[in-house]
Amino acid sequence: MAEWEHHAYARVGLLGNPSDMYGGKALSFTIANFWATVHLAPSNDVVIRPHPQHDFVNFASLPQLVTRLQNEGYYGGVRLLMAICKVFYNHCIQHGITLKEQNFTLSYDTNIPRQAGLSGSSAIICAALSCLLDFYNVRHLIRVEIRPNIILDAEKELGIVAGLQDRVAQVYGGLVYMDFAKEHMDRLGHGVYTPLDINLLPPLYLIYADNPSDSGKVHSTVRQRWLDGEEFIISSMEEVAQLALDGRKALLDKNYRELARLMNRNFDLRRQMFGDDVVGMVNIKIVEVARSVGAAAKFTGSGGAVVALCPEGEGQVLLLEKACQDTGFLVQRIQVAPSPLTLTEDNPLF
Numbered sequence: 001m002a003e004w005e006h007h008a009y010a011r012v013g014l015l016g017n018p019s020d021m022y023g024g025k026a027l028s029f030t031i032a033n034f035w036a037t038v039h040l041a042p043s044n045d046v047v048i049r050p051h052p053q054h055d056f057v058n059f060a061s062l063p064q065l066v067t068r069l070q071n072e073g074y075y076g077g078v079r080l081l082m083a084i085c086k087v088f089y090n091h092c093i094q095h096g097i098t099l100k101e102q103n104f105t106l107s108y109d110t111n112i113p114r115q116a117g118l119s120g121s122s123a124i125i126c127a128a129l130s131c132l133l134d135f136y137n138v139r140h141l142i143r144v145e146i147r148p149n150i151i152l153d154a155e156k157e158l159g160i161v162a163g164l165q166d167r168v169a170q171v172y173g174g175l176v177y178m179d180f181a182k183e184h185m186d187r188l189g190h191g192v193y194t195p196l197d198i199n200l201l202p203p204l205y206l207i208y209a210d211n212p213s214d215s216g217k218v219h220s221t222v223r224q225r226w227l228d229g230e231e232f233i234i235s236s237m238e239e240v241a242q243l244a245l246d247g248r249k250a251l252l253d254k255n256y257r258e259l260a261r262l263m264n265r266n267f268d269l270r271r272q273m274f275g276d277d278v279v280g281m282v283n284i285k286i287v288e289v290a291r292s293v294g295a296a297a298k299f300t301g302s303g304g305a306v307v308a309l310c311p312e313g314e315g316q317v318l319l320l321e322k323a324c325q326d327t328g329f330l331v332q333r334i335q336v337a338p339s340p341l342t343l344t345e346d347n348p349l350f
């Protein structure tokens with residue numbers, strides 16, 4: 001019997017994040033440097049297989065258990081897979097989509113640095129959703145622009161505070177400009193997503209440290225201040241959203257100095273809104289190290305990993321690599337992952 005396996009790649013929020021969570025705009029892309037894989041095989045029962053490392057519950061000692069909880073938290077990917085099964089099933093029931101009565105086993109693997117703002121959580125869910133769409137042969141019944149909502153609903157189900165940006169990038173793949181304006185969200189139930197040519201992107205670098213942070217915790221206070229109508233948060237989020245629109249123009253114009261300016265502004269606004277305690281000293285240090293050689297730098301997501309641009313070219317890249325090496329941060333050239341979606345006659349984005 002047929003089995004399915006799907007990848008979903010880590011994503012970089014290049015500009016506009018986190019305004020995606022506040023009716024804003026984002027410019028994001030998937031990267032081939034890291035990915036999650038989910039495998040689905042038909043089976044007698046529905047089985048969610050724990051990952052031997054990420055869902056490990058067998059410890060050599062109490063200190064080892066405590067270290068693991070301190071470094072990685074209580075949860076691995078099992079709850080993500082369970083949640084997408086539930087949300088997918090409910091979506092199908094609510095939309096009159098009939099599912100065949102057959103069961104399956106889901107297993108997963110990932111090399112995305114954990115809780116590093118590279119969207120490791122939604123990568124696992126996105127790959128699982130792809131497997132379910134194929135197993136039940138319902139891909140044509142669940143439109144591509146709806147899929148990010150389903151992935152987000154699975155995380156909401158778990159109480160994880162997150163936005164659509166990551167999920168859109170991972171469902172569409174490649175480089176996507178996204179507009180989450182309230183009028184689109186209210187009218188369509190989703191944002192307006194415009195795939196762009198990945199060749200517009202200049203060489204970019206990823207810098208990160210082994211320093212997991214919980215994106216839900218990061219977002220909780222700013223979200224509340226935004227809901228309370230705090231003027232500073234509202235106007236700053238609007239400015240962050242505008243950076244994505246300006247960034248799209250800078251990319252089309254190949255104006256990388258302007259792109260660098262916008263990236264720096266994006267991080268500075270985040271820092272002002274969230275405050276240094278929430279942004280985190282290690283994260284601030286990564287950005288400062290990149291900026292010390294004149295590179296532009298901002299978070300890829302809510303913290304952990306940083307995307308850097310060297311507008312001066314190769315010489316500056318060498319300086320960046322040296323500065324990261326000296327401070328113990330990992331740096332690598334970003335490989336953009338192109339879109340996996342194929343064009344078909346009746347569905348331009350499948």
Ligand SMILES: Nc1ncnc2c1ncn2[C@@H]1O[C@H](COP(=O)(O)OP(=O)(O)O)[C@@H](O)[C@H]1O
Pocket residue numbers: 054073075076077079080110112113114115116117118119120121122160213214215216301
């Ligand atoms: N690499 C991973 N392996 C297993 N589970 C993960 C991984 N990354 C995230 N998760 C799960 O997703 C939840 C939310 O992660 P999140 O803070 O959003 O990190 P990220 O920035 O990687 O998406 C975690 O509490 C955990 O249950």
Ligand SMILES: O=C(O)[C@H]1O[C@H](OP(=O)(O)O)[C@H](O)[C@@H](O)[C@@H]1O
Pocket residue numbers: 013017018019020021116117118119120161162163164165166215299300301302303
């Ligand atoms: O704060 C951000 O930039 C993003 O935070 C979350 O992503 P994560 O990879 O978990 O840090 C959130 O899901 C995104 O919508 C935000 O843009």
Ligand SMILES: [Mg+2]
Pocket residue numbers: 119120121122162215
């Ligand atoms: Mg996440």
